[in-house]
Amino acid sequence: MPFMFPYQRPRRLRKNPTIRRMVRETSLSPDDFIYPLFIKYGKNVRKEIKSMPGCYHESVDMAVRHAKEVYSLGIPAIILFGIPEHKNETGSGAFDPQGVVQKAIRAIKNKIPELYVITDVCMCEYTSHGHCGIVKDGDVLNDPTLELLAKEAVSHAKAGADMVAPSDMMDNRVEAIRIALDGEGFPEVPVMSYAAKYASAFYGPFREAAESTPQFGDRRTYQMDPANRREALKEVALDIDEGADIVMVKPAMTYLDIISDVKESFDVPVAAYNVSGEYSCIKAAAKLGWIEEERAMMELLTSIKRAGADLILTYFAKDAAKLLNR
Ligand code: PBG
Numbered sequence: 506m507p508f509m510f511p512y513q514r515p516r517r518l519r520k521n522p523t524i525r526r527m528v529r530e531t532s533l534s535p536d537d538f539i540y541p542l543f544i545k546y547g548k549n550v551r552k553e554i555k556s557m558p559g560c561y562h563e564s565v566d567m568a569v570r571h572a573k574e575v576y577s578l579g580i581p582a583i584i585l586f587g588i589p590e591h592k593n594e595t596g597s598g599a600f601d602p603q604g605v606v607q608k609a610i611r612a613i614k615n616k617i618p619e620l621y622v623i624t625d626v627c628m629c630e631y632t633s634h635g636h637c638g639i640v641k642d643g644d645v646l647n648d649p650t651l652e653l654l655a656k657e658a659v660s661h662a663k664a665g666a667d668m669v670a671p672s673d674m675m676d677n678r679v680e681a682i683r684i685a686l687d688g689e690g691f692p693e694v695p696v697m698s699y700a701a702k703y704a705s706a707f708y709g710p711f712r713e714a715a716e717s718t719p720q721f722g723d724r725r726t727y728q729m730d731p732a733n734r735r736e737a738l739k740e741v742a743l744d745i746d747e748g749a750d751i752v753m754v755k756p757a758m759t760y761l762d763i764i765s766d767v768k769e770s771f772d773v774p775v776a777a778y779n780v781s782g783e784y785s786c787i788k789a790a791a792k793l794g795w796i797e798e799e800r801a802m803m804e805l806l807t808s809i810k811r812a813g814a815d816l817i818l819t820y821f822a823k824d825a826a827k828l829l830n831r
Contacts, residue, residue, distance in 0.1 A: 707782030768813025
């Protein structure tokens with residue numbers, strides 16, 4: 506007598522690759538990705554970042570070539586980070602018209618105008634102490650920092666950036682940047698705010714890459730406490746009120762619940778930053794033969810999209826696009 510009881514057999518819809526493809530709920534596309542580039546001063550520089558295999562420090566000339574490759578893979582956007590030649594207390598390199606990022610924007614927009622160029626707006630790569638703003642008595646001053654961030658955003662827009670993305674987590678910076686952009690004739694440049702950005706250990710490899718590790722203390726007085734969930738919705742609501750066009754959750758892998766909450770609660774596009782540590786963990790485990798790199802990568806990216814991300818900032822963008830284009 507066969508076992509007759511269960512009429513429900515979910516395995517029927519997993520029988521073969523075709524039916525699995527037909528009922529698949531989430532699919533990735535290169536359109537989803539934003540690829541980060543690290544721009545360094547100099548010429549003909551292309552140096553792999555040790556803790557982030559497959560990612561490079563590049564001078565502007567090399568970055569242009571790289572950007573072409575990114576666009577040819579079907580990835581619509583890049584986000585630029587700059588590593589200036591000199592850093593100082595106030596991070597004035599951030600709004601230097603001849604700064605590395607400003608030069609890179611001009612060169613890339615000139616050669617590949619269709620590629621959407623986003624810039625990271627923050628002070629930490631430009632300050633000698635590595636904090637995201639002006640420091641006094643061991644902490645970052647909020648309101649004086651806003652002026653610098655606004656100047657930085659405007660200088661990126663002047664260089665031709667399509668979108669600016671403040672990652673500093675100062676209060677009210679979206680509004681400060683929006684007002685400055687509008688005042689300087691850039692009302693059409695959108696702001697993607699790193700709205701719910703957590704104080705995460707998973708930024709470790711990036712800080713090596715951007716040479717932006719704080720020289721003292723940490724970022725816990727401005728980035729969010731990883732234990733908090735409701736607070737993320739408050740941060741996102743504030744940024745939308747202040748004029749953010751896209752809101753970001755960062756990191757992604759350990760904050761899928763937050764991505765899902767934000768997606769449920771608001772009607773603006775949601776971005777998620779699949780950060781350096783998430784990338785490096787998979788790369789390192791794969792190198793040791795402990796994990797299947799391609800499958801782990803696709804599973805992670807799919808989970809971020811499934812959680813609700815419309816856009817994914819990821820160092821895997823090129824690898825994933827190559828797979829998806831196959
Ligand atoms: C700058 C910034 C950071 C990242 C993006 N923008 C680092 C930080 O806050 O320390 C992290 C990106 C990554 O880890 O991939 N504030």
